[in-house]
Amino acid sequence: MPWPNGSIQVLADPQQQAAEALKIIGKIKTPSDDVALGAADADVGNELARVFSHAGWPAFHPAVAMTAGRLVKWFKVWAKWLTDPTLATLADLLTFEETGVLVAGKRPQKAKCLAELRDRWMLVRTEDLQRRIAEGACRNESEKESAEALLKAAGSLENWRRSLLNENFSSTLQRLLEILGRAGSATKEEADLMIAWLTEASPMMNQVKRSPGFWIEVMLSEIPTPTPLPPSGRVIDVQGWLELFHEPGKHLVLCGMNDGKVPARSGGEPWLSEASRELLGLIKDEDRAARDAFLYRSMLAARCRDGRVDVICGKTGAGGESLLPSRLLLAAERSELPARVTTLFREIEPPDAGLRWEKDFIWKPRQAAPPQRLSVTSLKDYLACPFRYYLKHVLKMQTSGAGRREWNARDFGTVAHEVLERWGRDTEIRESTNPESLHDWLSAELDRVVAEWFGKRVPLAIRIQTEALRQRLIWLSEVQAKNRLGSWQVVDVERKVELPVGDALIVAKIDRIDQNQETGHLRVLDYKTGKADGVEKAHRKNYPHRLCFRCI
Numbered sequence: 001m002p003w004p005n006g007s008i009q010v011l012a013d014p015q016q017q018a019a020e021a022l023k024i025i026g027k028i029k030t031p032s033d034d035v036a037l038g039a040a041d042a043d044v045g046n047e048l049a050r051v052f053s054h055a056g057w058p059a060f061h062p063a064v065a066m067t068a069g070r071l072v073k074w075f076k077v078w079a080k081w082l083t084d085p086t087l088a089t090l091a092d093l094l095t096f097e098e099t100g101v102l103v104a105g106k107r108p109q110k111a112k113c114l115a116e117l118r119d120r121w122m123l124v125r126t127e128d129l130q131r132r133i134a135e136g137a138c139r140n141e142s143e144k145e146s147a148e149a150l151l152k153a154a155g156s157l158e159n160w161r162r163s164l165l166n167e168n169f170s171s172t173l174q175r176l177l178e179i180l181g182r183a184g185s186a187t188k189e190e191a192d193l194m195i196a197w198l199t200e201a202s203p204m205m206n207q208v209k210r211s212p213g214f215w216i217e218v219m220l221s222e223i224p225t226p227t228p229l230p231p232s233g234r235v236i237d238v239q240g241w242l243e244l245f246h247e248p249g250k251h252l253v254l255c256g257m258n259d260g261k262v263p264a265r266s267g268g269e270p271w272l273s274e275a276s277r278e279l280l281g282l283i284k285d286e287d288r289a290a291r292d293a294f295l296y297r298s299m300l301a302a303r304c305r306d307g308r309v310d311v312i313c314g315k316t317g318a319g320g321e322s323l324l325p326s327r328l329l330l331a332a333e334r335s336e337l338p339a340r341v342t343t344l345f346r347e348i349e350p351p352d353a354g355l356r357w358e359k360d361f362i363w364k365p366r367q368a369a370p371p372q373r374l375s376v377t378s379l380k381d382y383l384a385c386p387f388r389y390y391l392k393h394v395l396k397m398q399t400s401g402a403g404r405r406e407w408n409a410r411d412f413g414t415v416a417h418e419v420l421e422r423w424g425r426d427t428e429i430r431e432s433t434n435p436e437s438l439h440d441w442l443s444a445e446l447d448r449v450v451a452e453w454f455g456k457r458v459p460l461a462i463r464i465q466t467e468a469l470r471q472r473l474i475w476l477s478e479v480q481a482k483n484r485l486g487s488w489q490v491v492d493v494e495r496k497v498e499l500p501v502g503d504a505l506i507v508a509k510i511d512r513i514d515q516n517q518e519t520g521h522l523r524v525l526d527y528k529t530g531k532a533d534g535v536e537k538a539h540r541k542n543y544p545h546r547l548c549f550r551c552i
Helices: 012-027 043-053 070-083 089-093 098-100 107-121 128-136 142-166 170-184 183-207 213-221 274-280 283-301 339-342 376-384 386-394 409-425 435-454 462-487 546-550
Strands: 008-011 035-039 234-239 251-255 308-314 373-375 488-501 504-516 524-526
Touching: 008 043, 012 035, 012 043, 012 251, 012 308, 035 043, 035 435, 043 234, 043 251, 070 089, 070 098, 070 142, 070 183, 070 213, 089 107, 089 128, 089 142, 098 107, 098 142, 098 170, 098 274, 107 142, 128 142, 128 435, 142 170, 170 183, 170 213, 183 213, 183 386, 283 373, 373 376, 376 386, 376 504, 409 435, 435 462, 462 488
Parallel strands: 008 308, 035 234, 035 251, 251 308, 373 504
Antiparallel strands: 488 504, 504 524
16 A cells, blocks of 8 residues: 555444544544544444544534424424324324424323324324214223313314415414424524525415425425534544545544445436536546545645555445445555455454343333232233233333224224123113024124224225124124023123232123023123133143242
């Protein structure tokens, strides 16, 4: 290589490149003023800034990608609300602090309530929530109050939507921005920028009739992305490839020296070939290669007397993609080329090869009071794993199924139990011995329950599942008619049972109790919509003795 003092290395990924750059500078003990630190790859530059800052060298990477402001993100979600006001979009809106000023506060509580109700009731739109509240589906008065507050919040956002769609868009949007600006100082600055843009664009908006979503998209494209600011007390900058040429430091540390970065690739437009670029006088790949070769050679020559150059290449990028060394590193005489190829293309172990797994931290779940009511169905979870039982039934840590478009196993069983409970409480139809009459009643009741869930908009998957349940009800009608002819009579359904155990209660519900009119014998029935083990097998499973002892 054409420098008297330095090195060239090939490492696995951006993290290893940044760690090696820090190690080299620390070993040589180069002052920060004499270091020219740069990366041809923006991802490597971000990692350099992170590693150096963590090691006590506050570093600034001007090319770091800044995220859009909070209000810009809010309007991107709001545009979806304008297009289709679903409760899924409402859930996204409630994650923003800015939404709090539009829904009369208590935004986190409303977001939590919405997540729980979407999971339980499979809500899609505001009218679904309104219908379920009117039907009295809430478990208690507190939940009803929360659901009504959520419904009021959704109504407030729908009123803003109607105003933007049906009234003067520019004046309504300005009022909305003024209210959103109250959410905080950062939001106020963004809102002022948007109001200034709106003032200039209003004459055009009145002449060109386009949708509100179009104008919101145009407005967001005109809002500048926040400029990255250097950290306080910074001592070193991570320069890009073109900026690194102007760095005067004697010790050059260049990372990300990979093909496609140096020389840089063209945009890859299929309709603009290299020949077309030459005719149009545009920069070509050949021009980029010549420019980058000149920059690289100049940076080496500037440090050939009393400087040092360390070049680091990567085998893989931040996304795991394979990389090749820059072709500039292979520009050598034929006699030197084999040694360079051997150096640049040698095998590199993955960064985690040979490492033993260790815990990064020990998770300590929060402590909660023991439950005062234990469901019989939850005891199976306890016998399987007490810790998972604690997470699921005490801390309520469960995966949310909000947004599903079909019934899960729990929903399917809930609907079946609801239909059969209503049948069992109807003293007239439950005495029927006619299978056709029984099925007609159960089928009609099933349709009513589905309508309570979804109204007139029943998803296709739910219709298919409804018909599957209807087929099960045909079989049940035939069996029930025979049972009634055999003197078995339904005497109770959904019977609550409570057993005191220490300071807690074990609670259960018996799906159905029958009595034989001839013998007086009682029997207990438990409805199952899927495969079920026999009584003997289900109650004699081999659970670990330790767990059984703890349960006792």
